[in-house]
Amino acid sequence: MYDLISKAADLLTGDAVKTDNFMLRLHYMASVTIFVGYSMIITVSTYAGDPIDCITSKGTQGAPPGNFLDTYCYIHGTSTLDWYVDINAGSHRNIKQNCEGDECDRKHYYYQWVSVVCLLQAALFYLPHYLWMGWEGGMMERMIGTLATEPKYYIDADQQNARSIYVNENFSGFFSLIPSSGCKRTRNLSRIILNTFGENRLYVFKFYFLEFLSAAIAFVQFFLTDMFLGGSYTKNGASLPFDLVQVESNRTDRLEWSLPIISGCTYTQYGSGGGIKSVQSVCVLPNNVVHQKFYTFLYFWLLFVMIYSTAHCVFRLAIIVNPIFRGNIASRYWGETDIKESTDHIIRHIYSNISFSDWQMISFVHSNLAEYNFVLFLEDLSFDYFEKNQDDPKFQKDLLSRLNKDGKKNL
Template sequence: MTVLGMASAVAGFIKVRYLMDKAMIDNVIFRAHYRVTSAILFLCCIIVTANNLIGDPIQCINDRGVPGHVINTYCWITYTFTLPHEQNKVVGQEVAHPGLGNDYQEKRYHSYYQWVPFVLFFQGVLFYVPHWFWKNWEQGKVRMISEGLRGLLIGEKAEREHRQNRLVQYLVETMHQHNTYAFGYFICEALNFVNVICNMVLTDRFLGGAFMSYGTDVVKFSNMNQENRTDPMVAVFPRVTKCTFHKYGPTGSIQRHDALCVLALNILNEKIYIFLWFWFIILAVLSGVAIVYSAAVVTMPTTRETILRRRFRFGAPNAVDTIVRKTQVGDFLLLHLLGQNLNMAVFNEILDEFVRRLNFGSNSNLPSAPSTIEMTPIYPEIEKFGKETET
């Protein structure tokens, strides 16, 4: 299977969902975790395992005392090493390659390259976990109660109005029963932020403590004079390393064979991790902003009022005040998610009718809705949700 074929299998994570049976149950930052980031990590995993991009991931040269394929396999499955004290010396004059010299010094061993695809795949799964939790907590509520109202407005007007009335009645009858629903969403949103921070720490530990400052070091390197700079990526992902192979000689004595190994795979690893450094930083900032936004929604009714006023156009006066005053956070979240899935005109009609139901029997200038509407659900799941929330 070609790299392009494998990469196309990952494209489903980030494709835009226009299908009628799909409902959006989160915001764009939430989706950036489980769609975009997971897809990026899975794609990187595929790239580093595609040998046809760079050839063999490791090739070693020695004194011909050991067959080439043997020394290549041995050094790949064990480890190679560099010498930190030889890292910043002039190549071609003081050292043959950065980090190489005599072996009577402190050694830095490298075996992480064996685990890079596994770690990338594991991280991709971690970024999908919060969405999996939320999807199971949500249980398709938004999809079921908005069935037949999402997408293009095709069909008879009477049928659409009938569905809208059923949805409004469900919202009225289950008011103040969605706080647990909202609690699950906000917990998963906080889990996204914790997850990206933990992934940064995990990557830093995996790369021997070099990841946290990796991006800033690369930026500084790019701004330095061409003749007086040392590539920090070579220190983290060395392209040439040393490997030692021991074997028995003809008389039974132990012979040592030194080899220089070219790690072609690191030319991909260094680019992948510099991109991930910047992406994780951006994602962590956006996730932090999302948490602050959610905290404001939970603790400040004025925030909910501002969101409703800016996003939706109401046909009735004082409609926003009525919704904010008579609903709770769980009700607001459900309305917000419905607004993401319904046509704007349809959703405004639903909100206007919802406000009229809330004001029924009160001293309001709004026209009253009929006192009873036959509740024969188009989808039995609506009744199911009402009963579950009551219990």
């Protein structure tokens, strides 16, 4: 048991090097924890507790013993009862349902399967992350190295290791040199990123595919749960919390119909004369009290996951199709260097001109590095990029345009 809990804790902690995002963690961490945790609680409550209690009218002839009747009714299912109100006698249940068509023969078996279905839903939420662990293959961890696990901040940034490039006459009126950070580890990382520009499409495509798959799974989970509950979500929806606080005799919602707290059971046996004899009983299902509250919470949780996942996918589509949007997101939220006359303009050029796959690789780097280390990485990336592309006419034109626009010319 201790080993099982330890492994579960490791799952929730996540990897030292992050290769996913908040949306995916909503699925494989938060949602999986909810489903697995509830499945464990219900399993213990069912097999170590008392999931059903059934009684018959006093003196009913041929009624089986209580424990036998409980087990029989739990295995063979129960029927939903309807309230009939008598002012003098009070409320009581009638075993015969008011129903039409096939609903007259409806029995409730599926509350027995709640723990199993929860585990299956947890596995479905975990599927994209399981696929990503195999497809990713530790690539980001090999690239980042110890920068994520041992930041060390200022220790590696030694000015003695820093290099500078003196610019040509095209940029001399704006700045005289482009410096590197002096940090060996961020310099190595910037070279890896720069040298793999254009080679990461398949890696990033798999990641984006799993994001859209996760969003689709959220919708599948909602409608699977609705089917499991007999349409409670689509027919009652947001009114479920208000239904829970009503007196049971006044409830007409589908959740009460799907997971009844009080229900009927018919026990059939052969009499002494060879005829069939039926014994009717009323059963209390205490687990359904918890089930109703859990599935009410789950309705809003799945709605939240669906809405957030959809919004994230819309954001991702914008990232893919709009380079300007990618550049603005990176410039606004990923921080700036202290060398604004040169390095920041080169970085903005990189953000706006690289493909969405290369942008995503830099995004992974940003999510794994401490803020200061990421600034050092940007300085090294701008240094290496300028060294490689300073004679490219397109690069010169774009960078000069940015410098003129921002009015950075030195006097």
